[in-house]
Amino acid sequence: MKKILFALPIVLISLFSCSKEYDSTQNSGETKETYIDASSKTTWNYYSLSEKKIVGTGEENDEDNESWSKRSDWDFAVRRYLIRTNSGASTSISSQGGVYTFNSSISFSSVSKVPENATFVADKLIATEEMNGTTTNTVKSETTVIVFKKNEDGSLVMPPLYLKAPVYIFRTANGEKYYKVQFTQYQNENSVTGHVKFYSEEIE
Amino acid sequence: MMIKKTMKIKNYYFLLLLLLCAVSLNAQNKFYNISGFVLDSLRNEPLMGVYVTTGKQGSQTDNKGYFIINNVPQGNIILKTVYYSSYNMITKSILLSNDTSVVFIMPENPHHLEEIVVTGTRTEKRLSDTPILTTVIKSKEIQKSGAISTLESLQDNIPGIVVSPNAMGNNMLIKGLNSRYILFMIDGERLVSEGASGNINLDQIDVNNIKRIEVINGAASALYGSNAVGAVINIITKEPIDKFEAGANIIEESNNTWNTKIDAGIKLKKISTRISAFRNSSDGFGEDGTGAYAARYEDYGGNVKLNYKPIERFNFNVIGRYFLHETFNVDGSMNVSHPLTHTFALGTNIGYISSDKRNNIRLSMNWDKYFDYIVLEKKNNEEHKQNTADYISSRLVNSFKANEKLEIVGGLEHNHEENYAIKTLGINPTTKALDDINAFAQADYKILNNLDMVAGARYTYNTQFNFAFTPKVSIMYEIGGFKFRTGIGTAFRAPSIKELYYDFDHQGMFWIYGNPDLKAEKGLYSSISAEYIKDNFNGSLSAYYNNIDNKITQYDVINSEGANEKYYKNVSSAILKGVDISLSYILFKELVIKGNYSYCNAKDNSTGLQLSSNVKHSGTISVTWNSNIAHSPFSLQIAGRMNSPKLYQEVLTNNEGDETYSLSESKTYCVWKVVFVKPFDIKKHTLELTLKCDNIFNFKDSSFINPGRQYLIGLRYAFK
Numbered sequence: 071m072k073k074i075l076f077a078l079p080i081v082l083i084s085l086f087s088c089s090k091e092y093d094s095t096q097n098s099g100e101t102k103e104t105y106i107d108a109s110s111k112t113t114w115n116y117y118s119l120s121e122k123k124i125v126g127t128g129e130e131n132d133e134d135n136e137s138w139s140k141r142s143d144w145d146f147a148v149r150r151y152l153i154r155t156n157s158g159a160s161t162s163i164s165s166q167g168g169v170y171t172f173n174s175s176i177s178f179s180s181v182s183k184v185p186e187n188a189t190f191v192a193d194k195l196i197a198t199e200e201m202n203g204t205t206t207n208t209v210k211s212e213t214t215v216i217v218f219k220k221n222e223d224g225s226l227v228m229p230p231l232y233l234k235a236p237v238y239i240f241r242t243a244n245g246e247k248y249y250k251v252q253f254t255q256y257q258n259e260n261s262v263t264g265h266v267k268f269y270s271e272e273i274e
Numbered sequence: 275m276m277i278k279k280t281m282k283i284k285n286y287y288f289l290l291l292l293l294l295c296a297v298s299l300n301a302q303n304k305f306y307n308i309s310g311f312v313l314d315s316l317r318n319e320p321l322m323g324v325y326v327t328t329g330k331q332g333s334q335t336d337n338k339g340y341f342i343i344n345n346v347p348q349g350n351i352i353l354k355t356v357y358y359s360s361y362n363m364i365t366k367s368i369l370l371s372n373d374t375s376v377v378f379i380m381p382e383n384p385h386h387l388e389e390i391v392v393t394g395t396r397t398e399k400r401l402s403d404t405p406i407l408t409t410v411i412k413s414k415e416i417q418k419s420g421a422i423s424t425l426e427s428l429q430d431n432i433p434g435i436v437v438s439p440n441a442m443g444n445n446m447l448i449k450g451l452n453s454r455y456i457l458f459m460i461d462g463e464r465l466v467s468e469g470a471s472g473n474i475n476l477d478q479i480d481v482n483n484i485k486r487i488e489v490i491n492g493a494a495s496a497l498y499g500s501n502a503v504g505a506v507i508n509i510i511t512k513e514p515i516d517k518f519e520a521g522a523n524i525i526e527e528s529n530n531t532w533n534t535k536i537d538a539g540i541k542l543k544k545i546s547t548r549i550s551a552f553r554n555s556s557d558g559f560g561e562d563g564t565g566a567y568a569a570r571y572e573d574y575g576g577n578v579k580l581n582y583k584p585i586e587r588f589n590f591n592v593i594g595r596y597f598l599h600e601t602f603n604v605d606g607s608m609n610v611s612h613p614l615t616h617t618f619a620l621g622t623n624i625g626y627i628s629s630d631k632r633n634n635i636r637l638s639m640n641w642d643k644y645f646d647y648i649v650l651e652k653k654n655n656e657e658h659k660q661n662t663a664d665y666i667s668s669r670l671v672n673s674f675k676a677n678e679k680l681e682i683v684g685g686l687e688h689n690h691e692e693n694y695a696i697k698t699l700g701i702n703p704t705t706k707a708l709d710d711i712n713a714f715a716q717a718d719y720k721i722l723n724n725l726d727m728v729a730g731a732r733y734t735y736n737t738q739f740n741f742a743f744t745p746k747v748s749i750m751y752e753i754g755g756f757k758f759r760t761g762i763g764t765a766f767r768a769p770s771i772k773e774l775y776y777d778f779d780h781q782g783m784f785w786i787y788g789n790p791d792l793k794a795e796k797g798l799y800s801s802i803s804a805e806y807i808k809d810n811f812n813g814s815l816s817a818y819y820n821n822i823d824n825k826i827t828q829y830d831v832i833n834s835e836g837a838n839e840k841y842y843k844n845v846s847s848a849i850l851k852g853v854d855i856s857l858s859y860i861l862f863k864e865l866v867i868k869g870n871y872s873y874c875n876a877k878d879n880s881t882g883l884q885l886s887s888n889v890k891h892s893g894t895i896s897v898t899w900n901s902n903i904a905h906s907p908f909s910l911q912i913a914g915r916m917n918s919p920k921l922y923q924e925v926l927t928n929n930e931g932d933e934t935y936s937l938s939e940s941k942t943y944c945v946w947k948v949v950f951v952k953p954f955d956i957k958k959h960t961l962e963l964t965l966k967c968d969n970i971f972n973f974k975d976s977s978f979i980n981p982g983r984q985y986l987i988g989l990r991y992a993f994k
Contacts, residue, residue, distance in 0.1 A: 111779075194930055194931060196930065196931045196932055196933075197932040197933070197934075198932070198933045199932075199933055199934045199935050200784075200830075200838060204830070204832065204838070212931035216608055219567060219604070219607075220564065220925075221566070221567060221976075221979065222564060222565055222566055222976040222977075222979075223922060223923070223924045223925065223938075223976045223977055224924050224925030224926060224927070225923070225925055227440065227567055228440045229440075229613060230609075231569075231603055231604065231607055231609060232603075232607055232608035232609050233604065233606070233607055233608070234606035234607060234608065235608060253608070254608070255608065255610075256608055257608075257609065257610045257611070258610070259610060259650060259652040259653050260650065260653070260658075261610055261611040261648055261650060261658070
């Protein structure tokens with residue numbers, strides 16, 4: 071009887087906490103909420119998931135890109151809403167980073183391990199054509215902080231509408247650990263863009 | 275004694291004679307009253323202002339269609355109705371021997387030729403007499419077409435309209451020209467434009483408040499100034515007709531779209547007023563998936579009109595208008611704010627007619643202001659102002675009727691335009707303003723009975739681009755049922771404050787810089803048209819050539835840091851040439867068939883390509899069946915709009931994530947609707963039911979933002 075009475079509040083608490091999406095207490099307590107000021111149009115902010123901190127910044131130019139490609143102390147980088155992982159075209163030392171994207175219906179709390187047969191997409195040199203015909207080439211991941219709602223003809227809905235971000239799994243540069251990440255903010259409370267926030271947690 | 279007796283006898287005979295005279299007089303001249311009603315044949319609606327006459331006496335029907343002619347001598351009387359020539363005269367022969375009641379049922383020729391229009395000349399003219407070809411969309415037609423927005427009523431009647439709606443507005447284009455080249459007015463006053471492309475949210479105009487819409491194609495800058503390059507669309511709003519009137523509407527359409535509205539009006543001898551308020555909302559569509567998308571919104575609006583006429587020749591008017599538009603993000607979105615816009619307008623004018631009725635002077639002032647806010651959802655829905663735009667117009671106009679043949683309209687106008695922006699006109703909040711003063715005049719001269727000439731010009735001094743002189747001349751010639759009109763006119767479009775003074779980086783993607791040295795765009799418009807009206811048929815054909823020069827375009831420069839900068843310059847020109855055909859035919863008195871076809875070749879001379887979003891072939895068609903079930907009227911309409919395929923930019927992403935633009939061709943755009951309207955008239959009350967299925971064939975295309983097939987039910991109540 072005493073055991074049941076003792077267990078009851080714990081059961082009740084866990085029931086209530088499961089109902090909230092971003093309640094960090096529901097998990098093992100290791101979910102980290104991080105803030106990155108990624109408002110600069112030209113600066114990449116390089117982040118380490120295991121160190122749980124920004125390890126440095128670099129400009130979008132050949133020189134900085136090259137020097138960061140030789141480093142293994144970062145797992146992913148953010149510039150505005152663009153993401154770069156330490157993989158593929160972003161690394162010159164064969165770092166094993168990369169990202170897996172879940173279906174948008176999957177919630178952050180429901181992910182506890184890497185799905186079987188998950189393929190991690192590496193960075194590429196991606197060409198983006200502007201309306202005037204010029205093309206910008208950037209080494210980056212195909213995933214982004216925000217998912218823009220698009221019209222049927224591929225153009226962005228205006229004013230920009232940021233859909234709910236899917237849950238990502240980032241693989242660390244050394245290829246050994248996995249972290250689930252979900253971006254929760256792109257604009258600060260005053261609607262200024264580039265103020266990124268995300269939840270991250272190590273998973274199996 | 276004898277004399278008294280004789281006197282008495284004489285008196286008696288005299289009295290008898292008088293009595294006989296009186297009796298015989300009475301027998302010759304009995305007078306009776308003739309009274310009754312005059313009704314419209316189609317809807318049994320009373321017709322006001324119809325003159326019923328015996329030839330010697332007569333009286334006009336009041337707002338209930340009732341007339342009374344007193345003291346008509348008995349005998350054979352022939353009664354005639356005298357009304358607009360669009361109604362056939364009716365004759366009734368009666369043998370008057372007591373007070374008689376008569377009812378006249380008058381059939382109307384629905385070409386509305388006697389409709390009064392104002393836009394072409396800034397004076398009241400019958401549609402059949404106006405020297406400028408005008409398209410009129412009447413409120414009854416709007417009701418029968420089931421149009422629930424001002425935009426829809428324009429799309430039903432003007433071919434070639436393309437819309438790319440988003441939360442910021444309709445982004446309407448006609449013949450490839452955006453809203454900057456179309457002058458939108460409400461009751462002759464310009465609406466302030468909101469965005470860089472001159473976008474105006476037409477939802478601020480309650481479609482139920484529209485009395486009629488007048489559309490003129492081509493240049494009209496002589497009378498109206500800037501922007502009247504491609505077309506002028508003047509929306510005339512309702513005025514109270516009855517002593518007391520009230521109404522309410524409620525409409526429900528698919529996607530949880532609700533439009534509700536109430537209105538009331540009073541018309542007394544010297545004062546009349548009309549007030550209305552509406553609320554429109556919708557859940558939008560396309561939240562899930564990749565198809566067409568429109569945001570959820572909530573709109574509120576109100577209008578008030580006050581007219582004071584202390585004496586016949588003097589009137590004073592006040593108008594007020596308010597509109598709020600709020601759009602919301604989808605559930606779960608990461609946006610922390612959503613847009614909210616307010617528009618308000620305040621205007622006043624005084625009119626005076628001289629005692630000889632030759633001069634009609636009007637002094638007016640109108641202020642239209644637009645506010646653009648964002649609502650910060652994480653800060654307790656705090657509203658942050660982003661931009662405002664003001665347009666203040668003051669004008670003195672006189673229309674002078676020199677004689678039966680010559681009428682001159684002239685005036686002076688001052689316009690003030692002001693924009694405030696927190697970051698788009700500079701890093702810090704900035705206000706920029708422009709002023710212009712104008713003198714304009716237009717003369718309408720009836721050279722011969724069937725030959726009319728209109729000549730006018732406007733002289734503008736603008737604080738930014740200095741001078742513009744825009745003359746125009748047009749001629750109308752009537753012969754054998756045909757009306758030929760030809761004209762040539764110039765127009766200008768002043769560079770907007772945004773094009774002049776933009777200074778901001780857009781979403782961190784590129785910078786936009788205005789160019790304060792921009793010159794006004796110029797348009798040269800020439801047209802020729804023929805209109806033919808006979809019995810149940812009304813057709814017009816017009817051909818035009820519109821040369822727009824000094825067109826302001828945006829161009830890109832990559833700066834030393836590799837960033838994209840956009841600038842404006844007067845570099846290009848466009849030539850628009852085409853043909854418009856308009857037909858209207860009434861079959862068997864009950865079936866009204868209307869069609870419009872437009873061919874437009876709109877070429878951008880700098881690229882040699884068609885202006886983006888121009889559709890070469892476009893048309894509208896409607897067939898309305900007006901009939902009765904057990905003496906109760908109804909109307910059933912099938913209407914369609916068609917546009918030939920248009921080119922549009924498509925953004926394609928390949929497997930590697932590369933994004934490219936490609937020019938794609940849309941499908942032939944073809945949208946049909948079916949509308950059933952059934953009014954129920956019970957004494958002073960009217961209840962009208964509308965059932966509509968829009969886009970019945972569920973037309974969809976990547977270039978077209980529309981939810982597909984929709985169903986609507988509406989109920990309208992009116993009290994008169």
